[in-house]
Amino acid sequence: MSDRVEVSKTYKTYIDGTFPRTESGRYYKVYDGNGDILANACQCSRKDVRDAVLAARDAFDGWSNRSAYNRGQILYRIAEMLETRKAQFIEELETIGYKTSDARSEVEASIDRLIYYAGWSDKYQQVFGSINPVASSHFNFSLPEPTGVVTIWAPGEQPLLGLISVIAPVIVGGNSCVVLSSEKYPLSAISFAEVLHSSDVPAGVVNILTGFRKELLKHMTSHMDVNAFFVTDPDIDREQRKQMDEHGALNLKHIIRKSVDNWEDKESKSPYFITDFQEIKTTWHPVGF
Amino acid sequence: MNSSSHSRDIPYPDIVPIDEVAVNQRVARLNSRSIKKESKVAALEMALSMIDLTTLEGSDTPGKVIQLCHKAKEPHADMPDLPTVAAVCVYPNMVSVAEKALRGTEIHVAGVATAFPSGTATLDAKIEETKQVVGDGADEVDMVISRGEFLKGNYHYVFDEIAAVREAAGDAHLKVILETGELQTYENVRRASDLAIRAGADFIKTSTGKVKPAATQPVTLVMLEAIRDFYYKTDRMVGMKPAGGIRKAKQAIQYLVLVNETLGADWLTPDYFRFGASSLANDLLLQIVKQKTGVYQSSYYFSND
Numbered sequence: 001m002s003d004r005v006e007v008s009k010t011y012k013t014y015i016d017g018t019f020p021r022t023e024s025g026r027y028y029k030v031y032d033g034n035g036d037i038l039a040n041a042c043q044c045s046r047k048d049v050r051d052a053v054l055a056a057r058d059a060f061d062g063w064s065n066r067s068a069y070n071r072g073q074i075l076y077r078i079a080e081m082l083e084t085r086k087a088q089f090i091e092e093l094e095t096i097g098y099k100t101s102d103a104r105s106e107v108e109a110s111i112d113r114l115i116y117y118a119g120w121s122d123k124y125q126q127v128f129g130s131i132n133p134v135a136s137s138h139f140n141f142s143l144p145e146p147t148g149v150v151t152i153w154a155p156g157e158q159p160l161l162g163l164i165s166v167i168a169p170v171i172v173g174g175n176s177c178v179v180l181s182s183e184k185y186p187l188s189a190i191s192f193a194e195v196l197h198s199s200d201v202p203a204g205v206v207n208i209l210t211g212f213r214k215e216l217l218k219h220m221t222s223h224m225d226v227n228a229f230f231v232t233d234p235d236i237d238r239e240q241r242k243q244m245d246e247h248g249a250l251n252l253k254h255i256i257r258k259s260v261d262n263w264e265d266k267e268s269k270s271p272y273f274i275t276d277f278q279e280i281k282t283t284w285h286p287v288g289f
Numbered sequence: 290m291n292s293s294s295h296s297r298d299i300p301y302p303d304i305v306p307i308d309e310v311a312v313n314q315r316v317a318r319l320n321s322r323s324i325k326k327e328s329k330v331a332a333l334e335m336a337l338s339m340i341d342l343t344t345l346e347g348s349d350t351p352g353k354v355i356q357l358c359h360k361a362k363e364p365h366a367d368m369p370d371l372p373t374v375a376a377v378c379v380y381p382n383m384v385s386v387a388e389k390a391l392r393g394t395e396i397h398v399a400g401v402a403t404a405f406p407s408g409t410a411t412l413d414a415k416i417e418e419t420k421q422v423v424g425d426g427a428d429e430v431d432m433v434i435s436r437g438e439f440l441k442g443n444y445h446y447v448f449d450e451i452a453a454v455r456e457a458a459g460d461a462h463l464k465v466i467l468e469t470g471e472l473q474t475y476e477n478v479r480r481a482s483d484l485a486i487r488a489g490a491d492f493i494k495t496s497t498g499k500v501k502p503a504a505t506q507p508v509t510l511v512m513l514e515a516i517r518d519f520y521y522k523t524d525r526m527v528g529m530k531p532a533g534g535i536r537k538a539k540q541a542i543q544y545l546v547l548v549n550e551t552l553g554a555d556w557l558t559p560d561y562f563r564f565g566a567s568s569l570a571n572d573l574l575l576q577i578v579k580q581k582t583g584v585y586q587s588s589y590y591f592s593n594d
Binding site for chain 1 (some may be wrong): 584590
């Protein structure tokens, strides 16, 4: 046996393109597939949510004004970076109990999911926009535009594929987001932040927190500077759904609940995941002669 | 400072040595104070009442100044019980506009004068401008010192100039801007503060906001200590106005702590402490509404001016 002491990674959060620890100084234990302690993850507080929303709001203008083509390029770049780190992610999934073949299949599906949404970047506006017939001499057209800052509860299961499947459609449409990772399996989310960090994604476009849903629900759904909230777990209890709706009503947020059981299903990806976070803007343009 | 008992006779007092490390450490320690709950709300509202709401741009128009005055009178329409700001601070040609818009309120009109922000005009021109600003209805005058003369060591000149403007300003409150960002050292800041106070300043003010760095907390502490030492000798209270770069409610509260710990609660009124700021007002409002509703707010729902 070697004398070397293994250097293990400190899992922090990802806010505004940096990796700070939670401002609260609290941590919670994360376990591997055998029930042994794997690491400590940040137990983020409402102030981390506040900081992350601030970063997301600052990043929104720049990101939404990028060309659709450029956003697609950047999503593609994330996929490239993930591909080069495949082994690391497979290994991470194995530690939480995945069989090697399942881990490989989830990581590969994750990469493909990014490519899928990268492809939609300059197409969804064509598909969902319209030219409308009107009874006056106006050129009238409707286009989807990003809604703003989106807070997301990443799916509890499938910690990599689920995470990417909720982030990609939100950001490809020009939104910025604050994501709370899977409570039980937060580690691959933070490793994915390292991938984002090296993929030309501007700081603040994606912010990733770890911690407890119950504690952060109020702040992620009531914040007046958040425009939409996204959750996909099928088993959100009635009380929490009620809270989401009530908090969301404060500033008329979109509360998007889309129930997905398995992110490898064919139906778990579609352009409608993009349009859920879009507003339709209609323009009347006088027809000139 | 043994010779300073004849306050107004001494244009340039002895150099007061300033321990830069100690100043920075004291500021850092005071900044770690935690102000929460009711105290925080009180501090936020106090800070709001101390703002000199400022617009000093070449592009200012009467319309913009009038809008700013409305903001001064009613910072947030949803909360009519909030205090108004202390004053509106504008360029000389906008003083009459602001005076008209604020007539009948308690809000003061402050005009910058003496060739703000550079201060490079003849003394006659500066006095002329001061008289014009006061004549147009400003009850507060924000003047700049001649930093070039100060740095040359021409302290008599600077002292006399402040005294002359003091006289031209008549009953108006005189705030003397030291432009600390150009004064190089804390010793110079202290010396300029002493000089301005002795020449008759009602307030000393850090910066024009046009030079970086503008107001910083260490510089403010140095100036507050000058005010304190002068008060111990003469019993006269001089006001303080940090200006420029104060945009966040948290910073504002830190300044209030600094004042309270250096000068005491007597200075915690708009008569003796002001913030020169524009965007600070909205951040204070965001935080006040957050404290009252428990919900994080968005600047989207607050008027800009």
